[in-house]
Amino acid sequence: MLDKYKKAQKEFVRQQVEKLNNIGVALSSEHNLEKLLGQVVSQALGLAHCDAGSIYIKEEDKLAFMVAQNNTLKKRYGKGYEDKYFKKFQFPISKDRISGYVASTGETLNIGDVYQIHPDKEYRFTDDFDRRNNYVTKSMIAMPLKDPDHNVLGVLQLINCLNEEGKIIPFDKDIENLIQSVSSQAAVAIRNAQLIRKVKEAHLDTILRLSVAAEFRDDDTSEHLRRMTTYSVIVARNLGMSEYEIDLLKYAAPMHDIGKIGIPDSILFKPGNLTKSEWEEMKKHTIYGAQILEGSDSEILKASSIVAMNHHERWDGSGYPRGLRKNEIPIFGQIVSIADVFDALASKRCYKEAYDLSNSIEEIKASRSVSFSKHIVDAFVQGLEEIVEVFQNSQKSVFEQAPIIEVNKVEVQFH
């Protein structure tokens, strides 16, 4: 009997350890913060056998409500209901809300019935969500997501633990312990995802600033770089490129004209027409740019070097510096080229007035199979609505998009 028990015990331990380990590995592997938070909630929901869960992330002295999952509402409203009903929003951390109490004290609250919280407690349950959604919250765990340095990064809330018959029961201590394990893994995964995002954003910021600095030498502006990078991303997306390739392009596109650094002021800033030899020198900015950027191990710089070299080549072979034709031109060069040309057409320059937007679009369409491939022009046209919006409102460029996806939906109050 005991032997059988010991064996079962061992097997049980192995399974529990394996399950939690797999969760830990899965969480550590996800570097997209939004996806990661979604995973944390769904893993916690599964482990705790409960109906709903949500995560708040600490942003300075505020809590931001980030993700929520609710099986009852999902049954009622169907898949994808979360995007309809839940919106990211922030509120100041204060101890009178459950989430705020947990975030400021670092304590875990395990509450049997949120409508029966003892009046001596500092925190209250806000029933806005229940009333709005005709939902009844009863049992709840609210647990801090603490990193290994004991900083509270956020709060995980789980709602309505269910027994085997589907009846709501309080969360027991074993479940609390299990969730504790997931929370600490989640916290370090969140910290890592935030770190990677921060490092990448700093890189993008550096590229943009140093590229803008180089462009100071021309009459372009940072707005041009932002817009044309955004158009490039739209075209690449419509061509079906992978997220990874699109990311490379996003870093590489702003550096396309960096080689202008090597062009003498007398040519770069000449008010009138360039002589033939001046023009030959001017064209070399493509080669200079490629030289500045080539030979690195970094995939970003490899892509940038290709873009710098090839963003003035034309589909019919009439471009420079090498007069490449058709698919000899690297695809990144082709994409940045159409983005650059369109923005130049539609913008005012020192030597020309801006074209009318619709004329610029017509010109791009007319250059199908001439300056640009059919596919590229089609991908551009497919993205026109978005492109025009970017042109008319530079704020919407890829650089300005909030790093955290905001769903533009009705705001609901959470606990």
Place this chain on the structure above:
Amino acid sequence: MLDKYKKAQKEFVRQQVEKLNNIGVALSSEHNLEKLLGQVVSQALGLAHCDAGSIYIKEEDKLAFMVAQNNTLKKRYGKGYEDKYFKKFQFPISKDRISGYVASTGETLNIGDVYQIHPDKEYRFTDDFDRRNNYVTKSMIAMPLKDPDHNVLGVLQLINCLNEEGKIIPFDKDIENLIQSVSSQAAVAIRNAQLIRKVKEAHLDTILRLSVAAEFRDDDTSEHLRRMTTYSVIVARNLGMSEYEIDLLKYAAPMHDIGKIGIPDSILFKPGNLTKSEWEEMKKHTIYGAQILEGSDSEILKASSIVAMNHHERWDGSGYPRGLRKNEIPIFGQIVSIADVFDALASKRCYKEAYDLSNSIEEIKASRSVSFSKHIVDAFVQGLEEIVEVFQNSQKSVFEQAPIIEVNKVEVQFH
């Protein structure tokens, strides 16, 4: 009786889960690859109750031996013996070695006695280490470090499992399972550390290239940027700055002259002396640089902006653009200033021959409490040996240091 067992079982599960969870959290938190690998080995040693362990990391078609810990040798030779006896080295992956077999097949080997491996097996035990060190390897687990996409990132080897009396026994299945959990956590932590390193290196590479591009406009070279950044790091270290501050400085220093982009060719490339008004314009490169870099959320760009603005200020107030005095000058500006001045003195420029190295050093020493603070000059002098080495051999700059620390010790053959 059964109740007692159930309770004990629960408690045991809780402890195991907590232990493994803490290991997972600790591993995920460490982003320095070398420290991380050391932690993996010591955690595995503790969990498996064994005498020795080591890690190999896959680098393309080779395995690199990275870290080892051996309690018997530690007792014999004392703490720190690892640095004396173990050196990082690489060898091609082939199935006739245990580590190579595991790396290429992805199988775990659990061997009771490595001297009794059945001749039918493809892999052999190489006894070089045992012979050289008068050590007896017996039981061994060799396990792949697999990331969640099933790529083998490396191999973890554990040697000589010990029972309670300290006798060598084979590794049992339970221990193998435990180590399996640690391995998968370790693999994802290793992948994350490698990713963060790669992203940071790409950023540094971009900064260096775009800064060099800007310097094309002056007579400086990338070597100057590399050297002066390395001197800055040496001085900062001797001033007792934190690793984080030193890291910021490493990114910021190369961008100090980026504002020269805004100086007209006619001034920047003028062969003779500048007129007073030309000189006033030239001095503005500090302000232009600060403008290019300011206003970012990135700590790196904040530090860079400060460096650009302040790297021509002087301790006695004789510098520009603002004529700041003493501690009004931000410390990053002071450090980059001394590094920049020393390298300029010691190098040949178009308008001057290089000073003799010892004259340059004397000049820096003489400027103590004049151009530079006492502390900065003292930190510089303290680092002179290293600085001179960097000057004489640019290869040794912070950019060239292998990202993986190599210990220059006798090479030993591992299994």
